[in-house]
Amino acid sequence: MKKVFLLFVTLLFINSATVFGQRKVVIEQFTNSGCPPCGSVTPQVAQFANSNPSNVIMISYHTSFPYLDSMYYENPMESDQRVSFYSIPSVPFSKVDGNYFSGYLVPTINTTISQRAAVVPRYTVAINNLTLSGSQLSGKVVFTSTDMMNQGETLNARIAIVEKRVLKSAYLASPGANSETEYPWVVRKMIPDATGTNLSNTAIGGIDTTSFVWNIVNAKDLSEINLVAFVQNMTTKEIYQAEISTPLTPTGVFSNSKTNDKLFILKSSLINSDLKLIFKGNNELKQLEIFNALGSKIYSENLNINEVEKDISMINFPNGSY
Numbered sequence: 001m002k003k004v005f006l007l008f009v010t011l012l013f014i015n016s017a018t019v020f021g022q023r024k025v026v027i028e029q030f031t032n033s034g035c036p037p038c039g040s041v042t043p044q045v046a047q048f049a050n051s052n053p054s055n056v057i058m059i060s061y062h063t064s065f066p067y068l069d070s071m072y073y074e075n076p077m078e079s080d081q082r083v084s085f086y087s088i089p090s091v092p093f094s095k096v097d098g099n100y101f102s103g104y105l106v107p108t109i110n111t112t113i114s115q116r117a118a119v120v121p122r123y124t125v126a127i128n129n130l131t132l133s134g135s136q137l138s139g140k141v142v143f144t145s146t147d148m149m150n151q152g153e154t155l156n157a158r159i160a161i162v163e164k165r166v167l168k169s170a171y172l173a174s175p176g177a178n179s180e181t182e183y184p185w186v187v188r189k190m191i192p193d194a195t196g197t198n199l200s201n202t203a204i205g206g207i208d209t210t211s212f213v214w215n216i217v218n219a220k221d222l223s224e225i226n227l228v229a230f231v232q233n234m235t236t237k238e239i240y241q242a243e244i245s246t247p248l249t250p251t252g253v254f255s256n257s258k259t260n261d262k263l264f265i266l267k268s269s270l271i272n273s274d275l276k277l278i279f280k281g282n283n284e285l286k287q288l289e290i291f292n293a294l295g296s297k298i299y300s301e302n303l304n305i306n307e308v309e310k311d312i313s314m315i316n317f318p319n320g321s322y
Contacts, residue, residue, distance in 0.1 A: 022055065023121045024242045025113050026230055027105070028095040029060045030088050033168075033176020033183060034067025041092040044106050046184035048113070055117045057244050058185045059162050059228055063091055070175035071166065071186055074218040078187060081194035086237070098237040121241035122147035123231040130227055132247040137161060138213040139247070141229045143199055145206040147240075154234040156196035157210055161189040163224045170220035185226075188219050199231065223249070288312075 029045050031038040042060065049058035061079045062071035072079055082088075086095055086102075094105035101112050124146055130139035143157050166183040168175060175183075190196070191212045199208045219225060230242035288310065290299035303310065 023117050023119060024055055024057050024244070025100075025116045026097055026228075026239050026242045027056065027058045027113075028082065028086075028098075029058060029185070030063055030083065030086075030091050030093040030095075031060055031183075032063050032065065032067055032091045032178075033069045033071060033180060034178055035091050035176075036178050038092045039178030039180045041104070041106055042184065043180065045092075045094060045109065048109050049185070052113070053244075056113055057228055057230075057242050059160055059187050060183065060185045061187055062183070063088070065091070067176065070171055070173070071183065075188060078190045078194040085194070097239040098232055100238070122150055123241040125229050125231065125241050125243035127227060127229055127243055127245035130245050130247040132216075132222060132225060132249045135216045135222065136213060137216055137225065137227070137247060138211075139227065139245075140209060140211045141227075141243075143208045143210075143229075143231055145199075145202050145204055148204045150202040150204070150206075150240075153202060155199040155202055155240070156232050156234055157199055157208065158194075158196040158230050158232055159191040159210060159212065160187050160228045161191070161214065161216065162187050162226050162228055163219050163221065164226055165224050166220055188216065188225075189214060196232070 027045060027049060029042055031042045046058060046060075049056045061082050062069045062075075063079055063083060064072050064076065093103065095102055096105065096112055097116055100116050101108075105112065122145070124144045126142040126144070128140045128142060131137070141157065141159060145151075163186045164184065166186045168181050168183070191210070191214065197208075197210055199206075201208050216222065216225065226244055226246050228242060228244045231240040232238070233240065288299070288301045288303055289297055290312075291297050299312070
């Protein structure tokens, strides 16, 4: 008996960001939308990071001080945790790879980042199958130790969901009174929170994997969502490596299935969510199965050997990739 396996979205399985050998430097920017100096400094840091995506990652925590900040109140816990972790004295304030640089970064940003980027990372980070379906973000991050000195250290995996660009105009009331009209790389959530997840397999070649599903809240534009993951030493606060990825956002049924003997072709409609399967030649197919992107079977039907076409309503299928 032959089965039909429909693979509508193969891109899901190549949505993987992996770095071997090239360090990506993390700039953690502490800022506040009511702070006048932040309105000058934070955009300069963001411009540098956005101009150097191959080796720089920026994430921004909005603080409770010195003024009220709407973005802080949308995610106060993780901001407070990171402020406490680093003992941040004031804003604007930059931390580069945890302990490599602290303070006012702009005057030395080029030399600081280039020098740090030349240091061989002690981990690789791979973000796999990152998918945004509706407002639900899911994926898997693989952390692999590449340095024997990691063994025995207290290391944590940090995962941050960030919104690359948040417009001031997205708020009914102004989130702050400084000169910024948009705010870069705002941390919306850390998984499970800012304390991260302990890495237990730190010997060289050791692998730890974190899978997650999170329903996004407070983000103003889902198309701006990115995921950042990094490894941090809890004792020294040094960040060993990081990676960033933009999720796939499947919006309907995309079909690209075929078999070597061309037994069938596919047609789909994004308007009425119907799938038409048209068989070609002598039909030996007996069963139709459809799987979601996680490999779970969500549809199965026995076929009549004499059928030449089959209509399937996908109106009740959850948003996602199949």
